[in-house]
Amino acid sequence: MAKRKRERVTTHNALTSTDAGSHKIDKWNVSHEDRIKFAHRTIYFLLPWLKKLHEDQIQEKRITECEVKVSRTELPSDARCYCCCQELRDGSLVKKDKKLRAKPNGSILCPPKAAGGCRCRGHALKLKGIFKENFISDLLEKTNSVVDKRMLEEGGSKCFCLTKSGEINTNTSRQAACRKNPIDNYIYCPTAKDVQSGALEHFQEHWLKGEPVIVCDVLGSTSGLSWEPTVMHRGLRKKKNKNGDQRLTVEAIECLTGCEVGINICRFFEGYSYGAVGPEDLPIGLKLKDWPPHSTFGEELPRHDAEFRSALPFREYTDPICGPLNLAVRLPKDVKKPDLGPKTYIAYGFAQELGIGDSLTYLHCDVADAVNVLVHTHGTKLKLQRLTAIEKRKDSLLNEERTRNLQASPDHSDVGIKVDVSLIKPEPKDDGLPFVEGDQPEGGALWDIFRREDVGILEEYLTAHAGEFRNNSELVKQVTDPIHDHCFYLTKEHKRKLKEQYGVEPWTFEQKLGEAVFIPTGCPHQVRNLKSCTKVALDFVSPENFEECIKYTNKIRELPNNHMVNEDKLEVKKIAIHALRHAVDYIIG
Template identity: 85%
Template sequence: MARRKRERVTTHNALTSTDAGSHKRTKKRDENSEECHQCRNNTARHVDCSSCKKRYCVRCIKKWYSNLIEDHVKNRCPCCHNNCNCMDCLQSDIMHKIDKWNVSHEDRIKFAHRTIYFLLPWLKKLHEDQIQEKRIQAIIDGITECEVKVSRTELPSDARCYCNYCRTCIVDLYRGCECGHYDLCLSCCQELRDGSLVKKDKKLRAKPNGSILCPPKAAGGCRCRGHALKLKGIFKENFISDLLEKTNSVVDKRMLEEGGSKCFCLTKSGEINTNTSRQAACRKNPIDNYIYCPTAKDVQSGALEHFQEHWLKGEPVIVCDVLGSTSGLSWEPTVMHRGLRKKKNKNGDQRLTVEAIECLTGCEVGINICRFFEGYSYGAVGPEDLPIGLKLKDWPPHSTFGEELPRHDAEFRSALPFREYTDPICGPLNLAVRLPKDVKKPDLGPKTYIAYGFAQELGIGDSLTYLHCDVADAVNVLVHTHGTKLKIQRLTAIEKRKDSLLNEERTRNLQASPDHSDVGIKVDVSLIKPEPKDDGLPFVEGDQPEGGALWDIFRREDVGILEEYLTAHAGEFRNNSELVKQVTDPIHDHCFYLTKEHKRKLKEQYGVEPWTFEQKLGEAVFIPTGCPHQVRNLKSCTKVALDFVSPENFEECIKYTNKIRELPNNHMVNEDKLEVKKIAIHALRHAVDYIIG
């Protein structure tokens, strides 16, 4: 017996020192081992899988697979279902091999035509702008337009070329100085000549003949000051004109006119839309607040076309039960954390501390990951008996979601509805996937958002995402929730804090001390404690909401009115614990959250109201580009979100890019991170080549 014990220990030590992805060694150990596949314990009672012969102890089944009974494990264990959450399996890439999703050649041709249809108007405008700039260059040089020579810029494949003035991506033609230190996009060149350039902080000037001089060093220029900026290009000569000619030769303008309506939403009267006879589980809110769409799995045909009808109108779409078609891998934050335990930081230490945002003050705090998740499940309390809301700032923190959590990444991809749009690797209608492999790509996710939440609207300290617009389309999946109840004492503390802030504001106004910049309290992480479980204090009465997060999504058409309202009422809003003092752009400043009262005023005064709904567990919310939105957590929530670029909303991405050009240089979103123009060029080239064959 003693010898057998020593052999077992030796075998275990040898295997745990190997790489987590060494599946052959793991499989051999499981077939001949008396250990639990999950915890490697061999003393507790086990259940043997009749299919793969792996063993799971009853303690692990109860702790990590509470939805399973012993007979289920005996028949087919978690490994057989590809949802085992032991550390080895969480770091495996098996699902990437199992995922067989693909698109037929016929559909790819159809999607290529759809891409061309929506991107062609922009390509024509780009070509016209380039022709105009060449005409100006011909006047400057005193030659004919066909004699104009453009200097080509050799850029590394992973380099990005930005306009020094407006910080947006340069896609092809631009003007630059001789030494290559100052570049100006064509839009800035045109605005400089006609006097409409919105920024006034740089000394740029155009001469009467249209030439533009390199600015002085103080304005971002270089030693070429006084010399005219040269016309330069990134692609080969006539690349854009050749691409336009090919695109015009294959465009199918009848594409969107065929097939009729595929919508089977319920009308306001509760009747099925007469455009179709499908009796599907798809409905509209009586006040047109939002669209519920069945999953592609539920509807054999027409689901994608139905989605496209609403998407083309700029309407958000909610898809139900997207987790039902996956393997069932657990999204418990503690399970995700287990997947990272074998990962270490640059110093070789395990990642035990995470950076979180404390919602009352907006301050960053470093907190032990186990303490964070304890508060996620049971609540947390800070100074003055205040309820504490925390949001993980960036998690996993060191690399991409797929590299850190490959199994969860694969699970998320398999959950995505309408993967033609959302698949981040091969979705034919996700324009972003057409960027060549050697080109530096924008960070579109997936990303996790893990935060506490309360059913009550507190007014300060709420776990929320402020009103904003995303740079691209987005899909947000609620993968896990945990309801926590607030104690009455916490609400009392919040009201006391509100009164204190109000008094401080009044005192400051009387003293006329505008330099005071921080009325909020700084939370010492050591003072954050788990909510006591047995202190006898009463909880707030009322049922927990069914949903995990409350969404408000505004229509694109209402953006102007919304901005007018927010600017006029800015002094009534708080950003964290502070009143909003200055507004540069109400949407892009990320400092407004409209409470129930503000939404009521907005409707009464301007007739504007958002789509409002509760996102339930397993629901995917699609947010079109250009739709301002805000979110408040009603429970502790784990969400996974992904950005994508659809052909239908490409023009909105361009509008967003043009909007951020007008923001001050030091603004938080004054950078063209998406580079949608570059994406469009490669998407069009790919679509044309695919059709031509």
């Protein structure tokens, strides 16, 4: 076998297209030595899971009454595999249906459709595999032959957040909490220049602990392409669909009710810049989620897509095409890939916490790691008349709810706020009405990110106080899963009570223009816009948080069939298999 040359490998990277249609290649080099190191890091974190998978497969064969040859199933390239028969084997589903029990010979009949079965109920399930029969055992053998723990254990700590005198280095850290342990109150916060100067190992120290990271000024080194929504819209209008539709109407989420409304895109952007008002003088918040719709970001806005990729910090993890530590990029071309972005989120925002109608993202956990970049903001002042209208409407809602509770009548179940999109108007510019006093916030969005170790206590608090929360102006009536229901937002008052009663506090900080926020898998978080904001977000799968992705997948599989997040759209186990195979092959050469 020819010896691999020690050379710098130029990866395929972002292309920045100009108005003339030419392309500027954004070169990004990864040395062979670094690729070897990244491959070992991938193996180190994924090997324990591979061993467990191999043991499970051996157990599958042992249960069978005789030695069985596992045939390979033929699946189309776009098929998704959500589960296996493990729950049936270990009897986890017996409580739901006593018929879902393995027979003495190990065979299991196909369960009913309600339990995940298909039309062949009554027939015995056959043990099959996606890969060749000995694929996993062969991969494990190869992986064990190349694993080298010294690649991660040598060198000691690379964290410099503490000075020699033991104080916090405020040049690279930002205080975001007031917990008892002072070190735990700070978030690693380098600049984009720090990242370019080699801060990867420092990032990995914090990432391995499940801590969020903020990188400042990531747009400073880009070409300066405008992220103003109207500029992006002009670029989008040049692309017509087959019917000649210029997409002048968009589906936006109205924040008072949570309902989707169709609105003219120009009216939406006018409200983005100046604010919008609805019936009863109520301030209206609108947000576009995953815009442009029905297509990939890169297809519709290639210049902005290239600009975003060039702005991404720690591209070893975040690059969606060739990041060596982004496990998701290792899926073969003929395998259906999860939708990990980039995605654009454009929404109005208010500096004041209104209590209803706020432009926010409810508390939730993401299926994978995420990086969220604030690319544009526009501050809009709230008029005093709008704030008065909000307080008046909240009082009215409370009175309606008291009446409903006293009457205990189901006829009042539809009481709430209804907003007719035709009544949404741009905020008048020169009507002489006074604005709410107070300085505009420096940041564009307020983040609260909870630690993984606090999830259990957080769920306990939310369940106990569910009746005090509002979801789209209506009181929360039912809780299936406090985190995954996407119906809770903790206000200042609730965060105060959570800390006083349970001792739990999130990392809280303002995301400023040009800052990239890294959120590890497994950390519940919520966001409220303080200004009109345009954010671009991307999901990725890091080796360090692979086990957290597995936990998330197992958790959502336990949710009811009709739950909004009960589907495994990531298929992280499939990603892991291909990432391990690639890492081993690269090391072996």
